[in-house]
Amino acid sequence: MSEQKLFSFRNSWFSVSVGATVAIAVLSALAGLIWLPLAQPELKLAGIWDAICSAAGVPRAPLSAPAQQPDFKTSNVVMTADMLARKDAVSIGRGATLAQRCAICHGPQGVSDANSPNLAGQFAEVTYKELHDFKTGARVNVVMSPFAANMSDQDMKDVAAYYAYLPRVPSNKVDEKVPAPPIVVIGAPMRNIPPCGSCHGDIDYKAGSPWLGGQSAVYIKTQLQAFASGTRRNDISQQMRNIARQMTAEEIDQVARYYEAQP
Amino acid sequence: MLTNKRLVLAHFWLAFASFGVALVLGAWQMFVRSPLNAWHFNPEFYYRSVTAHGSVMGYVFPTLVAMGFGYAITEAALEKPLIGRRWAWTGFFLVTVGAVLAMVPVSLGLASVLYTFYPPMVGNPFYYVGVVLVVVGSWIWVALMSINMAAWKRDNPDKPVPLAMFANVAGSYLWGWTAVGAALEIIFQILPVALGFKSTIDAGLARVFFSWTLHAIVYFWLIPTYIAYYTIFPRAIGGRLYSDAMGRIAFILFVVVAMPIGVHHLFADPQVGAGFKYMHSVFTGLVALPTLLTVFTICASAEIASRLRGGKGAFGWIKALPWQNPIMLATALSLVMLGFGGAGGLINMSYQLDASVHNTQWITGHFHLIFGGAIVIMYFAIAYDLWPHLTGRALESFGMMRTQLWLWFIGMIVTTFPWHYVGILGMPRRMAFYDYLNPAVAPQAFSVVMSAIGGFILLISGILFLTVLLRGQFAVRSEAGAYRFAIPVHMPARIPVALNSFGLWLALMVGLTLVNYGFPIAQLLALPQTNVPVVYVGAGR
Numbered sequence: 001m002s003e004q005k006l007f008s009f010r011n012s013w014f015s016v017s018v019g020a021t022v023a024i025a026v027l028s029a030l031a032g033l034i035w036l037p038l039a040q041p042e043l044k045l046a047g048i049w050d051a052i053c054s055a056a057g058v059p060r061a062p063l064s065a066p067a068q069q070p071d072f073k074t075s076n077v078v079m080t081a082d083m084l085a086r087k088d089a090v091s092i093g094r095g096a097t098l099a100q101r102c103a104i105c106h107g108p109q110g111v112s113d114a115n116s117p118n119l120a121g122q123f124a125e126v127t128y129k130e131l132h133d134f135k136t137g138a139r140v141n142v143v144m145s146p147f148a149a150n151m152s153d154q155d156m157k158d159v160a161a162y163y164a165y166l167p168r169v170p171s172n173k174v175d176e177k178v179p180a181p182p183i184v185v186i187g188a189p190m191r192n193i194p195p196c197g198s199c200h201g202d203i204d205y206k207a208g209s210p211w212l213g214g215q216s217a218v219y220i221k222t223q224l225q226a227f228a229s230g231t232r233r234n235d236i237s238q239q240m241r242n243i244a245r246q247m248t249a250e251e252i253d254q255v256a257r258y259y260e261a262q263p
Numbered sequence: 264m265l266t267n268k269r270l271v272l273a274h275f276w277l278a279f280a281s282f283g284v285a286l287v288l289g290a291w292q293m294f295v296r297s298p299l300n301a302w303h304f305n306p307e308f309y310y311r312s313v314t315a316h317g318s319v320m321g322y323v324f325p326t327l328v329a330m331g332f333g334y335a336i337t338e339a340a341l342e343k344p345l346i347g348r349r350w351a352w353t354g355f356f357l358v359t360v361g362a363v364l365a366m367v368p369v370s371l372g373l374a375s376v377l378y379t380f381y382p383p384m385v386g387n388p389f390y391y392v393g394v395v396l397v398v399v400g401s402w403i404w405v406a407l408m409s410i411n412m413a414a415w416k417r418d419n420p421d422k423p424v425p426l427a428m429f430a431n432v433a434g435s436y437l438w439g440w441t442a443v444g445a446a447l448e449i450i451f452q453i454l455p456v457a458l459g460f461k462s463t464i465d466a467g468l469a470r471v472f473f474s475w476t477l478h479a480i481v482y483f484w485l486i487p488t489y490i491a492y493y494t495i496f497p498r499a500i501g502g503r504l505y506s507d508a509m510g511r512i513a514f515i516l517f518v519v520v521a522m523p524i525g526v527h528h529l530f531a532d533p534q535v536g537a538g539f540k541y542m543h544s545v546f547t548g549l550v551a552l553p554t555l556l557t558v559f560t561i562c563a564s565a566e567i568a569s570r571l572r573g574g575k576g577a578f579g580w581i582k583a584l585p586w587q588n589p590i591m592l593a594t595a596l597s598l599v600m601l602g603f604g605g606a607g608g609l610i611n612m613s614y615q616l617d618a619s620v621h622n623t624q625w626i627t628g629h630f631h632l633i634f635g636g637a638i639v640i641m642y643f644a645i646a647y648d649l650w651p652h653l654t655g656r657a658l659e660s661f662g663m664m665r666t667q668l669w670l671w672f673i674g675m676i677v678t679t680f681p682w683h684y685v686g687i688l689g690m691p692r693r694m695a696f697y698d699y700l701n702p703a704v705a706p707q708a709f710s711v712v713m714s715a716i717g718g719f720i721l722l723i724s725g726i727l728f729l730t731v732l733l734r735g736q737f738a739v740r741s742e743a744g745a746y747r748f749a750i751p752v753h754m755p756a757r758i759p760v761a762l763n764s765f766g767l768w769l770a771l772m773v774g775l776t777l778v779n780y781g782f783p784i785a786q787l788l789a790l791p792q793t794n795v796p797v798v799y800v801g802a803g804r
Contacts (some may be wrong), residue, residue: 057536
């Protein structure tokens with residue numbers, strides 16, 4: 001083939017292709033990083049360097065006052081899929097002792113008819129998060145808040161581990177004939193409601209979602225109403241508030257009755 | 264001179280068998296999410312199926328076609344046996360093992376993350392390991408293509424590399440470099456999480472890495488199609504290639520500008536700056552250039568063939584083309600689909616227009632039209648053209664081939680045109696369920712049913728395709744002669760070194776990648792607090 005040297009500006013293929021590529025790259029960079037950002041007055045850019053930083057995506061401190069803080073406590077528990085998944089016999093044993101004071105409402109075996117949540121077999125991270133939120137004040141309840149106030153982080157983990165360790169006991173209200181309402185199976189896509197089952201376990205399970213089977217219908221209904229009205233606000237990123245607000249009263253009833261009848 | 268026929272056949276059969284399975288899944292998906300299906304299935308199965316369909320159609324099928332076709336080109340164009348036969352089989356073996364390894368967890372519902380991975384969703388590690396093995400197997404092919412071309416150039420210092428081989432090596436280099444993005448994402452970001460060493464991931468960075476692969480991979484899929492346009496089509500219709508140099512320039516342009524454009528997939532992503540989105544948009548516009556060059560050259564080649572056959576007039580020559588010839592038919596249908604798909608692509612790459620179709624079914628319609636339509640129909644043509652040379656048996660079901668190609672074209676149009684339309688109406692993609700009873704969604708129902716019918720037409724066409732190939736496998740023996748590529752009107756005796764080597768173009772490719780991706784990646788690596796908790800897909804209750 002041609003003995004001409006390729007990587008040399010005397011080779012017109014080299015000079016033209018490199019020249020054209022560099023020219024296009026430089027022109028597009030000038031347009032994208034300087035000209036276009038400066039052409040948008042609403043960006044309120046201070047100068048060329050500011051324009052370049054903005055268009056390159058360098059995070060900037062917000063120009064206005066600091067972000068508005070909520071006037072209530074939010075949950076500071078970080079949920080991960082594998083948190084508290086490891087079983088620890090010592091922790092379960094300590095939890096069993098600590099849980100004696102819970103028994104009056106939640107039952108000696110984690111199940112009761114007092115319309116308080118049945119905790120036997122509940123996921124450890126769920127129990128832990130609620131205790132933690134009661135302690136920090138993200139969730140408020142006249143009965144639970146004082147109980148949680150003096151618990152250490154380890155205490156909460158132990159109690160959670162103990163209840164997760166207990167077998168789920170079918171409630172005396174199990175009724176397999178109650179049909180799954182549409183909101184549980186398909187949600188309401190046009191109202192931005194995913195199926196309940198896509199997080200709470202019928203279809204898929206997402207970390208932090210409680211097991212609802214066999215929970216008291218009164219409790220479920222009260223909580224959904226609390227989420228909808230905003231009196232309960234410890235759901236991370238408003239996950240449940242956004243859903244509950246969009247649910248009809250009838251759907252809330254259906255869900256509560258359905259889950260109560262599940263094992 | 265094809266000596267390693269079994270090697271090429273093995274690649275093609277595995278490619279088309281997996282294509283057949285994925286096609287069934289695709290048709291099923293079209294059906295279950297259409298109004299034809301009452302809601303009575305687990306949506307998880309849909310995502311499982313989409314993951315399998317996408318992984319097979321995106322990673323396994325086109326890679327195997329490119330590899331098999333590449334080996335065939337190496338032997339036929341360079342007229343000498345392939346160097347590295349054992350390595351080639353090793354690569355095939357790795358792709359096979361990888362495909363099986365990836366599909367097992369997907370079938371079990373342990374990796375329903377879709378083929379684009381979508382961190383922070385993370386599935387079973389075997390899925391990712393399988394994909395990596397497919398890529399590693401194909402990298403062996405990349406190396407072999409380069410080695411074979413270098414050896415041939417050493418032996419033939421005074422001849423230009425045949426266009427088919429030049430284009431083939433261009434495709435292999437493009438793939439070698441573009442696969443790096445996804446490989447970095449899997450190896451350094453996803454696998455540590457999937458294996459349980461970490462529980463958070465920088466999803467934004469992962470998306471940037473994937474965009475590195477995601478757009479240029481389409482051009483890697485496209486290259487066998489373009490090779491068929493340039494080097495099979497003119498010969499098959501009894502004409503000559505209009506310009507050899509134009510072909511080389513088109514493939515070189517793909518190598519240089521197909522890479523630094525992937526961020527146009529991230530127009531709606533906050534982690535990339537608007538300036539870089541603009542720069543990627545500019546280069547995305549440039550990548551239309553090699554396609555326009557190709558359409559011109561191929562139409563000119565068709566006109567040459569037609570006038571040689573006695574075609575007359577400004578447009579009358581079109582009638583004189585050998586329309587009975589399956590390669591003619593496939594190429595024409597492919598160019599029509601490429602035209603529509605390309606027009607849609609120009610909309611996607613425009614920031615403001617993209618905003619109205621981003622993440623809608625328009626996008627799904629677009630890439631099915633381009634890849635499933637324009638590209639895959641030429642894979643059929645390549646198989647039809649090569650089959651007699653590979654099996655040593657005549658392929659004579661011409662009527663069935665034409666029916667198959669027409670059905671594929673009609674099916675693809677019926678599938679993708681309504682698909683684009685519902686996208687404009689706002690129908691989101693990647694969803695298993697649509698409430699067609701809802702007044703806001705009801706107007707989309709008819710179009711979705713049409714799409715589903717198109718899907719079944721495609722399935723019938725796919726079955727016909729496999730039938731033609733199977734019949735060819737059991738037909739009477741007949742010697743097909745040496746496999747030849749199209750001859751250009753002016754056979755190049757000497758060409759500039761730039762059009763006969765890749766050093767300069769690879770340097771520009773890597774350079775442009777650094778310019779367009781360097782800063783966004785470096786910034787995301789350096790920024791603290793960009794990790795988010797992982798969502799394990801298929802984790803137990």
